[in-house]
Amino acid sequence: MTWWTEKCPYHDYDMIIADGSIRSGKTVSMIDSFLMWSLAAFQNQTFIIAGKSMGALKRNVLQPMFQILNAKGIPYFYHRSEHYISIGSNVYYCFGANNESSQDVLQGLTAAGAYADKVALFPKSFVDQMVGRCSVEGSKIFMNCNPAGPYHWFKLEYIDQAKEKRILRLHFTMDDNFTQTARFTMITAIYGTLEGKMVLKVEYGDTNRLQRGKIQTVNDWNVEVTLTITATNAGLKYFCVEQLTKGKTPVLPFLIGETLDKEAGNSERVRISNIVLNPEEITLWEAKADGNDNATYEIKGMSNEKPDYLDKLPEYFD
Secondary structure, X not given: OOOOOOOOOOOOOOEEEEEEOOOOXXXXXXXXXXXXXXXXXXXXXXXXXXXXXXXXXXXXXXXXXXXXXXXXXXXXXEEXXXXXXXXXOEEEEEEEXXXXXXXXXXXXXXXXEEEEOOHHHOOHHHHHHHHHHOOOOOOEEEEEEOOOOOOOHXXXXXXXXXXOOOEEEEEEOHHHOOOOHHHHHHHHHHHOXXXXXXXXXXXXXXXXXXXXXXXXXXXXXXXXXXXXXXXXXXXXXXXXXXXXXXXXXXXXXXXXXXXXXXXXXXXXXXXXXXXXXXXXXXXXXXXXXXXXXXXOEEEEEEEOOOOEEEOOOOOOOO
């Protein structure tokens, strides 16, 4: 993620492309790298953030981006109606690239860099315009994509010519997402497709004191985490199986959960760190003749870290 720093041999490259399988960790890695580079390299500059559509951009980029900024303690403001984000003195404009005319909104813009999510889905005209708009000295372009066929224009003109054009290409596989924590964090906090609960378990003891008599003391405590796994978040199952079959204990460095009261519009968010998962058994496969769409099972874990309550996320949706 720090390819742009002076110590890296690729720091003078102007572009990076992360391609590979879905859920391999490339999106979160690229977002984090783009944010840290832009904030470290520039002040009072403009940047481009683009997705296939504004809806896809909010789901796939802005939500994890805000999570990263919150986790790092970096203040920001999302101007929802005007589709831009202020971070420090920099401004990040958000664009959808769903048709040929999308390139028109970039005309006249001078940018110090760009982040393009799932760029293989973009019209070529938008990508060409975006690259041309990044004309500030020292500008860099961050792009990621999933495989789109051997004759796709983006593969032919960018991936296949990476060496000639001095483009740093990173090919991601599922093995590159060692913990998959960031993805599960995003799902838990925003999408709600990973259900579960976190419970503080307390062990009490009695202590006799001369003046106060018998009082109750806390001998020990831990946070018990129970996660409900379905086919939509089976990556957590794969992670546990991979670690356990290697003789390792699966550990999630952190997990952020959100409880949402839709009627009141309130939410409560808590971060639990260093969750040791200790499943005694894992259902690898189960099916029924009449279908098994709603099959679920649980994975339990435990943490001895103090729960960290977080501020409510800003509202993103229109």
